[in-house]
Amino acid sequence: MHDAPAAIVIHGTLLHTPVFGEVEVLAGALISVTSDGRIATVCPQNSPRHPEILSSAREAGTLTELRPGQYLLPGFVDLHIHAPQWPQMGKALEMPLNEWLQQRTFPLEAKYDDIDFARQSYESLVDNLLANGTTTAAYFGTVHVAATTLLADIAHDKGQRAIIGKVAMDNIDECPEFYRDNSTTAGLDGTRELIEHINAIPNNGRPLVLPAVTPRFIPSCTDEMLHGLAQIVSEYGCHVQTHCSESDWEHQYVIDRHGMKDTQSLDRIGLLTGKTILAHSNLIDDEDMSTIKARASSVAHCPLSNLYFSHSVFPLRKALDSGLKVGLGTDISGGPSPSILHNCQSAIGVSRALEDGVNPRMAADDRGTPESRIDFREAFWMATVGGANALGLKVGQFRQDFEFDAVLVDTGVAGSNLVVWENLDSPDDILQKIIYNADRQNIKNVWVQGRQVRA
Template sequence: MTTEPFTLLGTAFHTPERGRLEVLKDHLFSIDAQGRIAEILAPGHSEYEARQNAARQAGTLVELADGQFLLPGLIDLHIHAPQWPQMGKALDVPLEVWLQKYTFPLEARYADVDYAHEVYADLVDNLLANGTTTALYFATVHVDASLMLAETCLEKGQRAVVGKVVMDDPEQCPPFYRDADAASAVSDTRRFIEAVKALDPRDRPLVKPAITPRFIPSCTDAALQGLGKLATEFGCHVQTHCSESDWAKQFVETRFGRTDAASLDGFGLLTRHTILAHSNFIDEQDMNLIEERGAGVAHCPLSNFYFANAAFPLRAALDRHMHVGLGTDISGGYSPSLFDGCRYALSASRTLQSGVHAGLPPEQRGAPGEPITHQEAFWLATAGGAEALDLPTGSFRIGYEFDALLIDTSATASNIHIGMADDTLEEIFQKIVLNAARANIATVWVSGRRVVGNSWFPG
């Protein structure tokens, strides 16, 4: 799959390292036919003017207007794709009711591939419009519908890692929605992995498969053992929920006598390509193990407020240099926007660090450590997520995929207001992180392909 090469001229923001904002003012970005960044030139470079003039004469120069800025595409590490129709619904009920009355019956409907196609097309379109260029998806137990999600991402141009969900334990899963048994769960996962790999056989495919046990309580030992063997055989991504709630933590420890993370490791499911959703109740030993294996955590601050009853120890994880990114957790989270996710992460971090009980002395209210900054929040949504997935995207580097957003601060209905308060570029970036919305995302590129926005732009 190739795209038309083009050159972009404008000011870009990215956070190539945690906590460090880099402003690339009036830079030239050359995008090759593979959709990768071939060259980045700063003003004053000996070839800057020549490259700019050549692209302008060839009609392949994209020039950002005043008030427009380039950002890396956003990376969502935890989405339940089939739950898209119920986003924003039933968050006022306990988790058990939410699952049994709403979520499992909805997910069971994806036995109908036509229904899956309708929902997934709408989901991917909307996530791209919200700036999500890379998504890690839980699908359902159905192989055909899960494959439909992967095909939809490939067709519409979203980078994605997609998993067919495994949940085979009859004691924990409803009879109308589960794998028939461990053997079929594992064989169906193998079939799904092979089918997704066949969709896009390039060295750097846009869509990849993931092994996806829903979480330990929903899976039998035989299924977990079989999935661990597949993880070793294929070396593909693994995703699951980990230590999300008091109940889940206690269930696993009662069943195995050890934590979620240690149990997953014992089954061969904790690898460099594993993403653990939530992980609110991991302890110091878990952190050591996750860091040692090189696995990552999908921090889902909004849904944690609803269903986890605890905040993920984000600062502690970052200080250990664990791989961490952000997840919207649709539909446990009610917003599809990772800009919102950045803001929820900032709020959760500040709440955890400062505490909320006004009846306690200040020194006793919160957890130790400093709240995260807006630069760190944006890193989580971009480069941090890319590092967790081990993908060459999330920042502007030569050889990386050109996954990018054109942010227009002067868009109609924009909540970003610049130029009236002598804003520096660094302050404009902060305003974007804290105020950007779908209305500000004028154009989206994935691997150099324009998937949202103006038709006159190359790509």
């Protein structure tokens, strides 16, 4: 198959981080993409095959030449988004979690009973995330089956790679009457219906959209619901996504109700699998980390939302050093930005806050947690390779046989805060500047599975 003519050949500088903490710069490389959207070859400038591939592509009219100042990056992976909270992004961040949920968030999510509202919101969301370079998104929907299947259709039609779940929440003690599953059975049946719907979307054998069993978090679900969802997971082998030990209240709630921590409870029930994404996980201890690692589950680190709703910073470095799979999540709208690059900035920033501490009235030596920081290379790895590993997808780097999910960043856009100085900036500097100051204006093209999804 790799000998078939490439559908797209891009010639220019590729920046990616296949190895944690290292930027690989492939200047003047050629990347060839098959007609079904896989990377056929990545040919470095000094390869003997380079001239031939270049001239064939030119002849075939499949060549795209990057201009100076343009860079091809892997597409970004967002491991945690509340799709229905899109209209609330960037507001209500001053509210305590419980008020925020009961007064703002649940009433907003309840509106997705209205399919027209759902369509307007979800189309806006997917368009905006693609424009920000998010080629893969893991979405929590609402309790509504219709709105959530619509989200799956929209993601598929617009060409975004997505993991999508109908939120399960049937515990009448924690969920308001106006917004919860009508019954445990209704929640389970709805979950099955969404999975069947997504699995039936026509695809080329490598589906863009995948279903996820999605208990909101343990407090919102009855034990019957949790066990029912675990049964569904065992039948379909699909992804699982939920919140884990996000805040002090939630962490303690689970201990009080189940006599054990989130990871132990999820594990016992059968919801901790190699395809489980645990959002936040701020309060996990060493034992939890071992459990997560043993099950090959993943963590979605949401650095911006850590500041507003977690009352602490996820011990990212420790998790990475312990061998956990970790990627980044925007947590819209607990986090106020749709951009994974902004979340890279924030992941670096909060890791520094954790390492150095924050309280200036304490002695420097007592203030922080040594060896907690990450740098821009590690943040970018999380935004791409880390997210891909968390979801078990062949994306996030430029490598033969991987999916061609990519972002073209143009550092030469006039009227942008990304200012590159040719004689002063190395390729590593340029990647760091992209992380800190590229915005969606600089993202000129986005491809998912070889399809250009933003012109």
